[in-house]
Amino acid sequence: MTETSRLFLGRIALYAALAAWAAFYLAPLAVMLLTSVKTLDDIRTGTLLSWPAALTLEPWLKAWSGACTGIRCEGLAPFMWNSVLITLPAVAISTAIGALNGYVLSKWRFRGSELFFGALLLGCFLPFQVLLIPMAQTLKALGLANTVSGLVLVHVICGLASTTLFFRNYYVGVPDELIRAAKLDGAGFFTIFWRILLPVSTPIIVVCVIWQFTQIWNDFLFGVVYSGLDTQPVTVALNNLVNTSTGVKEYNVDMAAALIAALPTLLVYVLAGKHFVRGLTAGAVKG
């Protein structure tokens, strides 16, 4: 066999392997989509990957507005709204605070600021289980138990570490001389932040917002512990929907529901995936 034909076969094997792995990652998505448009009979007689005998959008309609998630049988729609009410404010607030913190930690260091940063970082690593009970007691005492505001508070508190990390690492890359020049020009603390740093912060704001949105929307632990029946986020509702076993298991509705719940973050990933990856690897290489 000649060298070139050996290389050629090598490339084919390479692409074959890559395609096989792509199939592995895409298969569950394909299965979910296929199952969500089949009738229950179809599911029982067919297999995971068999094409639907008759396409139906019934499961989607039911998942959206009719399926039972515990006591209520209104589908996922109301809970999607809950997730929106929880996620958007939490993302906005934690990003804003993270930006200011990152600004202080990178440009206005003082005795103890590095120590605080270390403490914050360590807080990133801790399993949230150690915070669950005290947080529940505190929310009860503040009258925020089972409320959307309570969940927003929890997410802001637990998101502070990552957002601060993002902005601090980014602002460290902005030359200190820029700040000195602004000080000489007479700009004060907030003016420098508003007029000089923020205008060049778009890349990191995008990364931070996407990261926070994905983390908070996809959260389940805080949702299940701190929300009430009416204030559940969509992840909790989805889990209830899938696990309530009243009568016949409607796999197609389950799959449709899972896809509905996954849609927002998947959409964000498809549209802005590059920034999502940057957020992932940035957090990972923090060292």
Add this chain to the structure above:
Amino acid sequence: MAALEIKQVFKNYGSVQVLKDIDLSIESGEFLILVGPSGCGKSTLMNAIAGLDDITAGSISIAGRDVTRLSPKDRDIAMVFQSYALYPSMTVAENIAFGLEMRKVPKTQHEAEVARVARLLQIDHLLARKPAALSGGQRQRVAMGRALARQPQVYLFDEPLSNLDAKLRVEMRTEIKKLHQRLGTTIVYVTHDQIEAMTLADRIAVMRDGRVQQFGTPQQIYDEPVNLFVAGFMGSPAMNFIRADVTRAGSGYGVAVRTARGEAAVLALPERGAGLGPWLGREVILGLRPEQITHVMPHRRDEPLVATLECTVEVAEPTGPDTLIQIRLNEQDVNARIEPRAQAPVGQAMPLMFDMSKAVLFDPATEARCH
């Protein structure tokens, strides 16, 4: 009234003393250069003058006003940074006007100020651009323009030319000199390049290890260095330092030298100051700049402080206008500057003329100048 007065300034970083007893003062319109190797404290001193860092002891006054406790924006100064520090999200015009805006100058005046400065520095056509779209030299000018718009008492330049390539550096150096001559502003300028120091300054402060080694005009620093460090730092190629013993030379004194070929000679020293009596027989360090060791110029041969020696050429480096050769005296390497055509081939000897009128002597123990 001095434009800038620095009195007995000390600065500590924790337990390390980075500025030690700095005493400098310049008049209005003077160009002061702080020069020294990295770590000597020149940038620290500049930041202290600017108010970006505070000092542990001493005082700083600008135009008669004590500014030691004032924040940078209240000191009536402007600074051009090494990396120019132009605000990336603003246009050139906005960059220049930012300081005006901070000091609540009415918006109607901004345009006039920006136009005035732009005309001065020939950056009118760049006003709508952002810093990313400018070349290094253009950014430098905008940075200067930002400083000019403030019309401060003192301008501070922190190594503004080190980010430019060699050719651009020479061009901008001349520009700065012309600007200074035209505007008559007071400038404090930091550099590690001693050529910049020599060409631009009215007065130079040579710094080392947080202390001012010598403060004087360029010519003073060049011809009358106060110690070994200053002598070796200023001038390129560097001054030769030759260890030699002091002996008698006729009715005066001289130093004993031995060439590579083994010939001994005495180079007569000029008479100055306290005289060399106490140094007779002791070893000193003779400081002689390469341009004082040249090829033989017949019309100067008979001058009293001029000596001629046969020396072997060890290494030759032609630079175009002259050739630098290295010889051995007292078993030490010595550089000489000769005319290219006079050079003997490497390994052969040639006559060299030593002009001792500007020779200086240093005490080997204290490194201070002793003659």
Add this chain to the structure above:
Amino acid sequence: MATVMARASGAEHARRDRLQAWLPRLVLAPSVAITLVFVYGFIGWTAALSFTSSKLLPSWNFVGFEQYLKLAENERWLVAAQNLLIFGGLFIAVCLAIGVLLAVLLDQKIRAEGALRAIYLYPMALSFIVTGTAWKWILNPGLGLQKLVQDLGFTGFTFDWLVNPDKAVYTLVIAAVWQASGFVMAMFLAGLRGVDPALIKAAQLDGASLPRIYWRIVLPCLRPVLFSALMILSHIAIKSFDLVAALTGGGPGFATDLPATFMYAHAFTRGQMALGSASAVLMLGAVLAVAVPFLYSELRSKRHD
């Protein structure tokens, strides 16, 4: 200009400057307070609770290490801890292997690299609940994978791991690996791209084959990435709660229980607050056991630089 300067009094300057000097501290203060109270304070609170006999509500009746002793004898906890080791170990090992493999494959100047990368990574954008739900269906004993393979002709194929108490924990591994291996790939790919190409060229000149170059030269350069990946994967493994809730519900029985689900169950649904607190403290201990040596070695290497 100078007259404007002179008019503002020195005292006014000083007051304004002092406020400015305090602003950074003021701005950071809320976050400092939040971290001190809501993170470190709460950890202390949970630890304190673990030494009490709290059941449904917190009580401050201190009983020493009783809860920890109870945990040591609690069969469900022991199963959970063992599961964590099995699940964690397999999850990390398989993720690393797949991640490194995919990264190396993608590093070969592939034409559709961007698209492939996007495909390998998209599971990270999903909630673990969605992942668990999907895989629960795929691994459904009667109608899922088993039926698919049987219908393809392999009539003897069975795949009932989901309901098999001995095998169920491995289903967790499958789903978790599907979700997280793309992330490991992304990290290693970024790391590979950071390797000095001159090193590879030198090795090629020395006559090394491509696989050997990767194994002996490139991968050893990626030790920092490996440590980062290990840290993050361990973190995910120890925190795993959502996946178990969706995929197996901890079952069959509590065969797929993990410390996180154990803690939730006892603290919130079974009225055993102190026992749950103790389990949370042990989880914290496990994380610190991994994080502290890592941080220590990182700090030490930074000091050498």
